[in-house]
Amino acid sequence: MDFTKRQITKIAREANKLTIQMMKEEGIGSGEFDLIHLVRHNPGISQKDAGQKLNMDKGAVARRVVSLEQKGYMIRRENPIDARSRLLYATPKADSLKNSKVAVETAFYAWLLEELSTEDQNTFCTLLEKLYKRSKQESRSGFPHLHNILNHTEINHYEKS
Numbered sequence: 001m002d003f004t005k006r007q008i009t010k011i012a013r014e015a016n017k018l019t020i021q022m023m024k025e026e027g028i029g030s031g032e033f034d035l036i037h038l039v040r041h042n043p044g045i046s047q048k049d050a051g052q053k054l055n056m057d058k059g060a061v062a063r064r065v066v067s068l069e070q071k072g073y074m075i076r077r078e079n080p081i082d083a084r085s086r087l088l089y090a091t092p093k094a095d096s097l098k099n100s101k102v103a104v105e106t107a108f109y110a111w112l113l114e115e116l117s118t119e120d121q122n123t124f125c126t127l128l129e130k131l132y133k134r135s136k137q138e139s140r141s142g143f144p145h146l147h148n149i150l151n152h153t154e155i156n157h158y159e160k161s
Helices: 007-025 030-041 047-054 058-071 092-113 118-140 144-151 154-160
Strands: 074-078 086-090
Touching (some): 007 030, 007 092, 030 058, 030 086, 030 092, 047 086
């Protein structure tokens, strides 16, 4: 049994709804934001590789890139190795968009915690930090413990709890 009732996921989903709402006000859709995020973290990525990483077809990536270029969030440069392909780069405007997303999320989480006492906030944040570090460590190592749980009979233990 899941004692958390997946509430961390549900809270993050609500924060994401607000973020999407605010991005739309800036003229950016969630799919466009995903592409900006990918390019910011992979400067010089090709459109083909971006499409593969986002599981998007070639045409959809091309349309989004053109739209984001027109809005000033992305630029394409010729690939020095292959003149037929273009490499994608985020602009400073894309970086400021990331900062505005962080500001929205920060405001949401501050609002969410404001009804808790200072002691409860500190306890919650301490526990959350521990959970985050554990999840990040598992992720960086390729999720070995979770693969073991999900691929073996140990999953029955979690279903019965």
